[in-house]
Amino acid sequence: MNDRYELLAPIAEGGLGTVFRALDRQMGREVAVKRLLPATAGNSAAALDALLHEARRQSALHHPSIVSVIEAGTDSQGAFIAMELVHGETLEARLTRSALTLAEFHDLVLQTLAALDAAHSAGVIHLDLKPENLMLAHHPDGGIHVKILDFGLARDLENTALEPTPSPVQGSIFFMAPEQFQRAPVDVRTDIYSLGCLFYYAWAHQPPFAGETKPQVMVSHLYHRTTPLSQVRPGLPERTVRWIEWLTSRHPADRPASVAAALQAFSAAD
8 A cells, every 4th residue: 555554453333434543654653444345345436536535524523532644545445544542441331331430421522522512513414423433542541532433424514414315324323313213304303312322322222212123213203202310220329310311302303403412411410
């Protein structure tokens, strides 16, 4: 590939390609490189364009809780994105290992909401928020630093109409908003719903809308069939439970109008 980067080992599979740990020979540091491999069926002109568009969109977002893009380009093997390498673990890995403390949940909420507020202010909605797309780096003082990954399914806010017949559904069905299944227009409140599902999962380590099959999960979202968080994790502060339920309201009009509004309400109740 590009002579600047030496691929060392795969670390994740994304919606548009594989992410590798790599050596940046020019800067003498390790980075993450996302690319489409020649053998993948998705390595088409459209997929190459989508990967480069992802890089351009993400590179315009400057926030300490959003992974930064170093470079994007093409070589003889296709398109690639070089990004900062986050040393830590995904939220999913952390929850499998141990539950979050109240202080860690507080950090998770504040940093994730601040990052999404910056993205939305820049005209970008993520549309694929899930535990695997949040990296947690740990501070020596015991706090965590959150980094949002993978803007492969993100959209510009002026392009919110979804294709009428997607195949297959893109994104994690456990954290997608009902309007995504209905192929209705999406906006910042779509990300807010996903965040609510994610915060529920952070406490319960099970999704709020479940099912044994994809159609069953979709129906759970569409008919708002969920087990109250207070039943799954008794003892949580009531204001936290009510706040998460607000984020996961069935209809967008019933959710916070913006991430900033959600953040203000969380901070006021803290």
